[in-house]
Amino acid sequence: xxxxxxxxxxxxxxxxxxxxxxxxxxxxxxxxxxxxxxxxxxxxxxxxxxxxxxxxxxxxxxxxxxxxxxxxxxxxxxxxxxxxxxxxxxxxxxxxxxxxxxxxxxxxxxxxxxxxxxxxxxxxxxxxxxxxxxxxxxxxxxxxxxxxxxxxxxxxxxxxxxxxxxxxxxxxxxxxxxxxxxxxxxxxxxxxxxxxxxxxxxxxxxxxxxxxxx
Numbered sequence: 001x002x003x004x005x006x007x008x009x010x011x012x013x014x015x016x017x018x019x020x021x022x023x024x025x026x027x028x029x030x031x032x033x034x035x036x037x038x039x040x041x042x043x044x045x046x047x048x049x050x051x052x053x054x055x056x057x058x059x060x061x062x063x064x065x066x067x068x069x070x071x072x073x074x075x076x077x078x079x080x081x082x083x084x085x086x087x088x089x090x091x092x093x094x095x096x097x098x099x100x101x102x103x104x105x106x107x108x109x110x111x112x113x114x115x116x117x118x119x120x121x122x123x124x125x126x127x128x129x130x131x132x133x134x135x136x137x138x139x140x141x142x143x144x145x146x147x148x149x150x151x152x153x154x155x156x157x158x159x160x161x162x163x164x165x166x167x168x169x170x171x172x173x174x175x176x177x178x179x180x181x182x183x184x185x186x187x188x189x190x191x192x193x194x195x196x197x198x199x200x201x202x203x204x205x206x207x208x209x210x211x212x213x214x
Contacts, residue, residue: 006026007024008121052072054069054149056069056130059165066174067119068118069115069131069132071132071135071138073113074111081109084112084115089124093115095157096129097113102159107140108140130152138214143214145213148181152182153185154185159205161184163188171198184200
């Protein structure tokens, strides 16, 4: 994001390792300085007690990074509601809106929907689906999700919440930054143990997730 003081460096080709790693640097008066804790930077200035926000945890290579997702649903008088996504796949947003309508009971036919990933990151893995769905549902219902709650999981077309990889690393990062509750898929996580102080809220589908989070 050119309006922010930090820069995200990505590798498009790496002969000696993974190209999925990122480096985050702060643009200072003396040049670029490495940011040791990208998750904390991404959550700086996060609004408290406001509807339409949720925190996701995505993997950038081997590094878990927390990112705030903001959504806004506003009534429109135009026949074709507007859809805008920044930092997330536009078509994937349409899919999640359809699931929320069909499986979650929400209605977006007369509402503009705006989605923004704070900090300039681009979320391109399915693990962010659940956090995005919760943020959009929170905006539509005007009910804020708890500030210490995050969401991890892939959302299927039938509304089911599917397991994702590297869940232990994601939960450890959430716990390290002070989160106390996390929505995760029920399937495939029965033997998973959370860090002490982090409550796991296992949900099977999008309706259960909305009922728990909102």
